[in-house]
Amino acid sequence: MKLHGYFRSSASYRVRIALNLKGLSPEHLPHHLRKGEQCAPAYLAINPQGLVPTLENDAGAILTQSLAIIEWLDETHPNPPLLPQDPLRRAKVRAFAQVLACDTHPVQNLKVLARLRQLGFPEGQVTEWAAWANREGLSACEILIAGEGGPFCFGDAPTLADLCLVPQLANARRFGVDVSAFPRLLKAEAAARQVKAFADAAPDQQPDAE
Numbered sequence: 001m002k003l004h005g006y007f008r009s010s011a012s013y014r015v016r017i018a019l020n021l022k023g024l025s026p027e028h029l030p031h032h033l034r035k036g037e038q039c040a041p042a043y044l045a046i047n048p049q050g051l052v053p054t055l056e057n058d059a060g061a062i063l064t065q066s067l068a069i070i071e072w073l074d075e076t077h078p079n080p081p082l083l084p085q086d087p088l089r090r091a092k093v094r095a096f097a098q099v100l101a102c103d104t105h106p107v108q109n110l111k112v113l114a115r116l117r118q119l120g121f122p123e124g125q126v127t128e129w130a131a132w133a134n135r136e137g138l139s140a141c142e143i144l145i146a147g148e149g150g151p152f153c154f155g156d157a158p159t160l161a162d163l164c165l166v167p168q169l170a171n172a173r174r175f176g177v178d179v180s181a182f183p184r185l186l187k188a189e190a191a192a193r194q195v196k197a198f199a200d201a202a203p204d205q206q207p208d209a210e
Contacts, residue, residue, distance in 0.1 A: 001026035004043070004054040006033045007206035010105050010167035011066035012053040016206075017163045018070045020197035022077040026055070030208035033110055067101055070160060082160045093159045096144050100164040104137025108171065127175055134172035135181075141165065142182045150184075151191035158192060166192050170203070 003019065003026040005012030019026060031037040031052055038050045047054040047064050055063045055072075063069045074082045083090045106112070108130040116126045145153050145161075153161035169189055172179055179186065192198045203209055 001058055002029055002056040003027070004029045004031055004047070004056075005052045006031055006038075007203045007209045009033065009052050010109075010171055011051070011101070013167035013170070013201060013203065014066045014101070014163045015053045015055065015069050015073075016201035017158075017166070017198055018073050018082065020201050021080060021082070021158065021195075022073055024073070024077065028207060030206075032208070067097065067160070070163060074160075080157065082158070082163065084154065084159065089154065092144075093154050093161045096141055096153060096161040097164040099137055099140055099144070100168045104133055104168060105171070108133040108175070131172070131175040131177050134168065134175055134177045138168065138172060138177070138179070138182050138185060142184050145184055145188070148184075150187055153185075153188045158195060158198075162188055162192050162198075165189065166198060 001024060003012070003015065005015070005028065007030065031040075031043060033052070037043070038047075038052060043054075044050055046056070046062050049064065051064070053064075053066060053069065055069045057063065063072055070082065083093055113126050113130060116129060117123070121129075148154055150156075152158050153165060165185060166189055169179055169182075169185065199205070
């Protein structure tokens with residue numbers, strides 16, 4: 001199994017956590033996003049979006065998009081489960097994850113920020129755009145799990161929601177967001193930090209970390 005990624009990519013971070021929780025150790029193939037390595041013809045041949053992560057399974061099948069990869073991992077390596085058995089709870093976990101992975105992360109990622117710079121926005125406004133996107137998404141997520149006891153987002157074990165939350169909080173901090181406004185999210189993050197699979201997946205623990 002091979003994982004194409006980048007140490008600071010939030011989407012790659014999510015997948016690394018999932019792989020660690022499942023006890024899987026793929027070969028890590030880094031692509032430096034700031035140097036444009038994801039746009040190399042050889043990489044575009046396997047992922048035409050030029051995004052990370054991409055997972056190649058042992059049979060050579062190519063999987064893209066972090067949530068799709070994680071759900072495939074959960075279906076093919078079911079222990080520990082990353083989604084609840086109850087359909088309603090499962091939908092709630094997916095909804096939380098999608099707030100971050102579909103509505104928050106994409107509008108503050110490297111590609112979008114680079115486009116804002118190309119359009120002439122000063123760096124301060126570019127950073128504030130990213131901070132705004134993080135605050136919006138995290139504020140909604142804080143409310144979504146306000147009634148959940150925890151300590152994780154949805155109960156006493158990590159789910160897909162936590163896999164998306166931890167990288168997004170890291171992004172928010174990089175853009176100067178005051179995350180103390182989200183005590184319930186911080187509670188879930190604190191629980192995740194006690195789990196080796198999360199710690200080992202952190203950006204600063206990756207071979208390509210700068």
